[in-house]
Amino acid sequence: MTLKELVANIGIELEDECFEVTGMNTLSDATESEISFVANSKYIKDVANSNAGAILIDEANKDALPDGCVALVVESPYWDMATLSKFFSTPIEDNNLPKAIIGEGTSVSAKAEVANGAVIGKNCRIMAGAYVGASAKIGDNTILYPNVVVYKECVVGNDCIIHAGTVIGSDGFGFASNRVGEHNKIYHNGNVVIGDNVEIGSNNSIDRAVFGSTTIKAGARLDNLIQVAHNCEIGENAVVASQTGFAGSSKVGRSNVFGAQSGVAGHLEIAPFNTFAARTGVTKTVKTSGKTYAGFPFMDHKLWLKIQGKIARLIK
């Protein structure tokens, strides 16, 4: 689709076809054949260095665009980005894709579903009720227990164990909202990539990325009922106990350990090798390693214990 054809969908009339649009991406990752957007003015600083071929931007900021980048001036760039995201979404399943490739020694239950375009490695076990979506990839020696769901285009590594009911690649919780409170879905055209030797418990929800990938790196261990939001990165050998949640785009370094019912706010970074006690609520980036935290808002674990003591004495 040319840029002209695409943006006609949001009421912009361009004179030229401009270029064949290949996708939509963030300001920093977009290439010359992709479009991007300035969701709010704190991202203006990234505009000048963007290689995007065209950018959705509001009137007030349009002068920030670099030379050669087509200005798509709209009232609500975020809303229109949502509207256009649909045009870059592949079909949920696609009969035109080649039949799935199943590696030697792999057993696929007659009650599992493997969509066209999927590739499953050797010696895997895909159990009853499991679903492997369009163009998804599963490595070698991996087990999908009953009713595991891997959405289209997601990737699971070698030697992984995914327990029953876990969902990998459902749409992230993203939408634009207008002043009267209506929401406009942002199609999540990224995926989930799970490294080798990862074990994930039952009934987890791991959402696909808006752009790029939500990643769970090699050796990580996730317990049950965990939420991993869109665009998170969970580091190598990380240990995450049950009912913990990671909000969008947080990056957790390798070998961090999270007690049960913890939470990590969005857009944070956590340095490697820290420990978070059960129910810790991580509200800020953690730049150092080797510490133990607790509480909400989180603090050094020993401080938290002291404060609990003081609070207990308050009552006397």
Added chain:
Amino acid sequence: MTLKELVANIGIELEDECFEVTGMNTLSDATESEISFVANSKYIKDVANSNAGAILIDEANKDALPDGCVALVVESPYWDMATLSKFFSTPIEDNNLPKAIIGEGTSVSAKAEVANGAVIGKNCRIMAGAYVGASAKIGDNTILYPNVVVYKECVVGNDCIIHAGTVIGSDGFGFASNRVGEHNKIYHNGNVVIGDNVEIGSNNSIDRAVFGSTTIKAGARLDNLIQVAHNCEIGENAVVASQTGFAGSSKVGRSNVFGAQSGVAGHLEIAPFNTFAARTGVTKTVKTSGKTYAGFPFMDHKLWLKIQGKIARLIK
């Protein structure tokens, strides 16, 4: 079944057949052909205005019954209500119902199950492992991702997206208990009604109502791993982040926003257009709009921030 036949199951002997009982309901909603109950004396005030044909009530309160209403005097009205609820429960599936009606353009996976009596609209996609129960209704253009379960008699609107593993219409957490701690199941003969243009993430649990409906109104957005208990009402365009829970019968006005891991206690009302930070625990009814809350027990968000500062200084 006549009232006489029905109440014989709880050891009450009536002389007359009285009337054909059509159902069981709350004191305020019961009609003349329905029976109701007084679970505890705080509901006595609703007895006089009830149109119920018969009411389960204990000896001490029986004089409160209006004229013409049959007194069903028992020791434990709530326990006996639970016992009788079973008699108003429809079968889980029913071969006598007509075959499901599937609208034009709808694809139902060969690995999905659609029970008799179900009606699915046009251009829907019912994916592998999804289940649509007896007499359930799905609107047009709705997607049920793999392994979504819609229990009998529940209703999902048009243009909805329900992600994998979400359960709509499981029985609410309701039972009567006696002094030795045994429980008597209350059959949940209500349903769940989801409006148009609702998107619900993966692995949510949305329970059916005891009587009437649990409702998620048009335009709402639910993330993953959320609990919506029996008889809740989630307003139009509400936004609920992951791992949040709503206890029974709470009514959330339109366009409220809940951060992740929030909780709302039972039987509350929340006015429209408020925001609740992550992990807020809403313990009381909220009558005003436009505010932001945090903490547990919840308070104004700015107050909460101040208190956290004070607590941090306690330690010094």
Added chain:
Amino acid sequence: MTLKELVANIGIELEDECFEVTGMNTLSDATESEISFVANSKYIKDVANSNAGAILIDEANKDALPDGCVALVVESPYWDMATLSKFFSTPIEDNNLPKAIIGEGTSVSAKAEVANGAVIGKNCRIMAGAYVGASAKIGDNTILYPNVVVYKECVVGNDCIIHAGTVIGSDGFGFASNRVGEHNKIYHNGNVVIGDNVEIGSNNSIDRAVFGSTTIKAGARLDNLIQVAHNCEIGENAVVASQTGFAGSSKVGRSNVFGAQSGVAGHLEIAPFNTFAARTGVTKTVKTSGKTYAGFPFMDHKLWLKIQGKIARLIK
């Protein structure tokens, strides 16, 4: 397999075959034909009374072993226990087991899967997408709603109702870790045993035991999205509201009541007939009955209310 053959897998060379190893177990439960391990020195006190035929132990502690017990001296007994646990794991499914036995009056959906070796009682309903694993046992009159998963060897009693998406018997969250942060899976060769007349809501995760059983006793009621970790014991008639989590090996006495989003730390015991308000975090063993608790760390409910009042006044 003889002990000699078994321990060759972890680089130990024994001169004699010693004995035919029948399993691995805790120090206190291991029999003469089983092996055990000393994970850390706090368990040294249990060594002298162990009947285990052989014990994995480090150099420093090896003199504690009783006469006749074979010393398996290694650097990391816990890591090697994990390595050996795999050899005692039965296959996920096994074609050599006899075909499943289905009791009279039981309906099994054509879209459910019942593995070989399973035994299902009378008058059950096994709905679409449900999975009953190898050698699992289901009692009489029990309902498995769509997409319930019961892993191999687990046991569900009579008159149970298990709601959609609940997973019974997934592997517990257990592994040995080395100094560089790598993890070594501990195969969970125990199971889950659910008593009679238990109702479990939707999307729960109930993990199998390492050794022995995770148990949910007769009459218990679990809501939705609950985590029950390996080796927990939930007592008779216990009531657990949604999104609560129990960490490993905790023993909850009969008729305890947990409000929503509660948590119980690992290796605790809770006496019967206590109540825990929503979001209570139980951090210590509870030896008395009849009390109500709240807060995290938990305390008497009335104290917690007082402290909340004091904290609120802090701000003024």
